[in-house]
Amino acid sequence: MKAIIAAETKRAESLIEGFMGLPPETVDLATFNAAVLKQAPKEFVEAVEAIQRISEKAAPSQNDAAFAVNVVDLMAEYAQRPKMSPAIEPLWKAEQLVRESGLGWTLRHLLAVALSFGGLIAGASQDMSMNAQAYAYLALIFAVGSGALHLTHGRDPEVKVPLFVVGSLIGFCLLTAKFSAAVGFLALLAVSVIFMLSSLIGLMSGATNKSSTYEPQMPQQVEYNPYVITEGNEMSEPMRQLK
Known part of the structure; x- marks a missing residue:
């Protein structure tokens, strides 16, 4: 999971560099201050802060990796939006x-x-x-x-x-x-x-x-719960037999 999140972190850094017009390899997400993105949509800033939190986890789960992918996809959507002043x-x-x-x-x-x-x-x-x-x-x-x-x-x-x-x-x-x-x-x-x-x-x-014509939304991160029975896991068939 760490490798996936590391790759998404690099992709996020590239998107930030492109959005701000910076040269490659100039943004380090670990020390980046999202407050400098003053003209960016608030969802873009929230996505940056979210991927920062995920990248700081010592033992990320599979859900964390999926969330990181969705968040960076969200950043890519907003990075394509034309930058404009608060008046426009x-x-x-x-x-x-x-x-x-x-x-x-x-x-x-x-x-x-x-x-x-x-x-x-x-x-x-x-x-x-x-x-x-x-x-x-x-x-x-x-x-x-x-x-x-x-x-x-x-x-x-x-x-x-x-x-x-x-x-x-x-x-x-x-x-x-x-x-x-x-x-x-x-x-x-x-x-x-x-x-x-x-x-x-x-x-x-x-x-x-x-x-x-599509307004991307911030994905919801759901914490993994091992006690929830889902279709296809080892408990699904015994649960059906109890009904």
């Missing part, structure tokens, strides 16, 4: 929930398109009522927010999300001031349609990474 991570998790809801992902884009189209119609009127203005603000917020969530699962969300939000709001205001609210919503409608089409293409082609 809640948006990433919100988009993750939407994508895990199945059709909710596409329906969200359809709603953004419908609201943008409604804003186009409302903006084309000469005199917008208070209700129409409230609807326009709601449509603007939803469409921009939907696009921002969509971009969190693309490349460079740290850059693209704030650029999109700021650029969309400034662009909408400039178009509205120079032309009309209808023109601003027309541009917003075009962007919403593009995001919806990219979403549909991703669903149809199956390009969505399965690991991005």
Whole structure:
């Protein structure tokens, strides 16, 4: 069991080095302080601390070895997740929930398109009522927010999300001031349609990474109990005969 845990410890050290961008053979799990993983998901940190506890055992059991394998597999899952700032991570998790809801992902884009189209119609009127203005603000917020969530699962969300939000709001205001609210919503409608089409293409082609729709969970470690009768051990047949 010690050999298995030693191998998993080395694999954990390699994952930590890759996550932190360190050269190989620079992390020693026995002396590593998991508190330095400030931008890592809390589950990744918990997995590091768990494998540290297992590796310190003098006489690990078979259950300890299996637990070590599962914990390092968990670390590998989280190491593949894009690193992001605390400001972007809640948006990433919100988009993750939407994508895990199945059709909710596409329906969200359809709603953004419908609201943008409604804003186009409302903006084309000469005199917008208070209700129409409230609807326009709601449509603007939803469409921009939907696009921002969509971009969190693309490349460079740290850059693209704030650029999109700021650029969309400034662009909408400039178009509205120079032309009309209808023109601003027309541009917003075009962007919403593009995001919806990219979403549909991703669903149809199956390009969505399965690991991005799976939220790994910390495995539970169950202590070995020699007094528990399990199927296949030397006591199972006598126990059946007693029934």
